[in-house]
Amino acid sequence: xxxxxxxxxxxxxxxxxxxxxxxxxxxxxxxxxxxxxxxxxxxxxxxxxxxxxxxxxxxxxxxxxxxxxxxxxxxxxxxxxxxxxxxxxxxxxxxxxxxxxxxxxxxxxxxxxxxxxxxxxxxxxxxxxxxxxxxxxxxxxxxxxxxxxxxxxxxxxxxxxxxxxxxxxxxxxxxxxxxxxxxxxxxxxxxxxxxxxxxxxxxxxxxxxxxxxxxxxxxxxxxxxxxxxxxxxxxxxxxxxxxxxxxxxxxxxxxxxxxxxxxxxxxxxxxxxxxxxxxxxxxxxxxxxxxxxxxxxxxxxxxxxxxxxxxxxxxxxxxxxxxxxxxxxxxxxxxxxxxxxxxxxxxxxxxxxxxxxxxxxxxxxxx
Numbered sequence: 001x002x003x004x005x006x007x008x009x010x011x012x013x014x015x016x017x018x019x020x021x022x023x024x025x026x027x028x029x030x031x032x033x034x035x036x037x038x039x040x041x042x043x044x045x046x047x048x049x050x051x052x053x054x055x056x057x058x059x060x061x062x063x064x065x066x067x068x069x070x071x072x073x074x075x076x077x078x079x080x081x082x083x084x085x086x087x088x089x090x091x092x093x094x095x096x097x098x099x100x101x102x103x104x105x106x107x108x109x110x111x112x113x114x115x116x117x118x119x120x121x122x123x124x125x126x127x128x129x130x131x132x133x134x135x136x137x138x139x140x141x142x143x144x145x146x147x148x149x150x151x152x153x154x155x156x157x158x159x160x161x162x163x164x165x166x167x168x169x170x171x172x173x174x175x176x177x178x179x180x181x182x183x184x185x186x187x188x189x190x191x192x193x194x195x196x197x198x199x200x201x202x203x204x205x206x207x208x209x210x211x212x213x214x215x216x217x218x219x220x221x222x223x224x225x226x227x228x229x230x231x232x233x234x235x236x237x238x239x240x241x242x243x244x245x246x247x248x249x250x251x252x253x254x255x256x257x258x259x260x261x262x263x264x265x266x267x268x269x270x271x272x273x274x275x276x277x278x279x280x281x282x283x284x285x286x287x288x289x290x291x292x293x294x295x296x297x298x299x300x301x302x303x304x305x306x307x308x309x310x311x312x313x314x315x316x317x318x319x320x321x322x323x324x325x326x327x328x329x330x331x332x333x334x335x336x337x338x339x340x341x342x343x344x345x346x347x348x349x350x351x352x353x354x355x356x357x358x359x360x361x362x363x364x365x366x367x
Contacts, residue, residue, distance in 0.1 A: 002114055003074045008040030009103065011060040014364040016327055022138040025167030025201030032323055034331070035060075035098070036361065039106040041073040046110025047354055050274040051301065051324070052098035054367060059099040063087055068103065073114055076107045080280040097252035097277055104278025105304055109351040119352045120345050123279060123311035129344035130309040132302070133195060136322035137164025143183055149322070150187040159320065159341045161193040163221065166210070167201025174206065178213055185217040195221035196243075202226055204233045211241030219243050223270070234265035244268055249299040251276055257285050261292050268316055272299040273308050282308045290314040303328050303335050306345045307352050318343070330360050 014034040021030045035056045039046040050056065067082040083103065087096050112122045134153035137146055146164065153159045164184050166177040185194055196219055202210060207225035214222065222243040226233040228250050238245035244267035251257050252275055260266060269289045273282050286296050286308075295316040298305035302320050309315050320338045329335050333355040336343040346353050 002042070003072050004042035004044065004114065006039060006041045006068055006071050006073055006079070006107075008038070009060065009065045009068055010040075011035055011037045011057045011099075011102070012361070012365060013054040013057055013367040014331075014361065015366045016330075016364050018323065019326075021140055022323070023140045023168075024138060024165040024197065025199040026170055027199065028140075032327060034327065034364075035102055036356070037102040037106045039068075039103065039110045041110055041114065044073070044110050044113050046106040046108070046113065046351065047356060048102040048104065048106030048109060048278070049301075049304070050098040050102040052275075053095055055095050056099040056102065057367070059087075059090070059096055060103060063090060064099060064103050068107075073107070074111050076104070076111050077280055079107055080104055080278065084277075093252040093256070098275050101274045101276065101278040101281075104280050105273065105352075108279045109354075113351040116350050118346055118349055119279070119307040120310045121347070123283065123307065125310050125347075126313050127310040127315065129342045130306065130315055131161070131317040131342050132159060132320040132338045133161030133163055133193070133317050134159045134322070134338070135163040135195075135197075135300075135319045137162070137180070137184065139165050139168040143180075146180060146183060147187050150184060154188045154192050157339045159338055160191065161195065161317070161341065162188055163195035163197055163223070163319070165199065166196045167198035169201075171198075171202040171206050174210060177210065181214060181217050181219065190218075193221070194219050195223065197223040198225050200224045200227040204230075204236055207233075207237045208240045211237060211243060215242045221246060221268075223247065224249075228260075231260060231263035231265045235263055238265060238267065246270055246297065249275070251285070253277060254281060254284050254288065257288055261288065261294065266294065268295050268297050270297050270299045270319075272301065273305050274301045275299075279308055282312075286312045286314060300324050301328075302338070302343075303332065303354055304352055306336055306343050310345055328354075331357055333357055
């Protein structure tokens with residue numbers, strides 16, 4: 001079996017505008033930054049990416065390249081451990097972890113291509129296909145745009161789960177939050193699963209009161225009702241509402257998830273493979289959650305998340321985030337199709353199956 005040495009590691013920055021200004025409960029934005037990573041080993045090139053600040057690039061070209069270049073490609077966990085040791089003084093949470101994630105994803109892609117199997121088979125596939133839920137409903141959307149988005153996802157694409165943003169203006173407009181949830185239920189219909197994401201915008205008391213009202217509309221997923229750093233607050237909300245309380249997208253290492261799970265703060269653990277440390281760390285987090293009887297839900301980056309998803313026994317669903325769906329559909333030649341509410345990564349195409357559209361890459365390249 002060939003096992004070439006890693007002889008190249010490059011990163012570029014893409015800046016992709018949103019169609020209209022977007023916002024959730026605690027943040028506004030009009031563009032998305034993508035850090036694209038390529039790992040080379042002989043004739044093989046692996047691709048990875050993360051949605052993070054351009055400050056990731058010097059970390060990748062400096063600290064991470066220093067310890068990855070020259071290593072055997074198939075020793076991906078060894079590369080990951082070397083990166084973990086190298087960044088000790090840089091601080092793991094945040095941008096460093098995002099940079100590590102992009103490199104780790106690219107390494108697994110290249111390793112899978114080298115042995116001629118999909119990433120999901122190299123990780124150890126346990127599911128044929130996995131459920132997805134559509135995600136959008138930004139607080140900047142008026143009723144007409146929210147209705148249009150719901151119609152597209154739930155009725156045209158037949159995705160039977162939809163999540164919208166609430167806690168507008170840091171919880172400053174609860175009346176509109178509840179009005180939008182009621183509208184979403186009417187448009188989606190009685191059979192669709194309805195989810196909400198407060199992005200940490202409420203206080204504990206607000207979250208409890210809102211959560212009890214959400215039950216009137218059959219909401220079953222209440223994401224980050226309070227800050228994900230407020231583990232006691234999450235636990236208190238969880239004990240007072242009917243919907244599953246979830247968080248974890250800002251988890252950058254295993255220890256974060258250990259503390260969150262030990263606090264009994266969640267009904268389902270969200271993990272972002274482009275933030276947590278890549279596929280290598282995902283596997284450890286999934287095992288930790290399984291040991292506590294909890295399922296994993298993938299946060300965004302759907303086309304790389306899918307390979308981790310089908311390789312995770314205790315898996316619930318992938319967030320098919322509208323921004324990332326749009327961006328990945330532009331950037332890559334072929335992407336997974338969420339129509340019908342589930343996806344199935346190829347069982348035969350080597351790597352994660354994403355080929356970069358160079359014309360689109362160059363159009364949005366900024367460094």
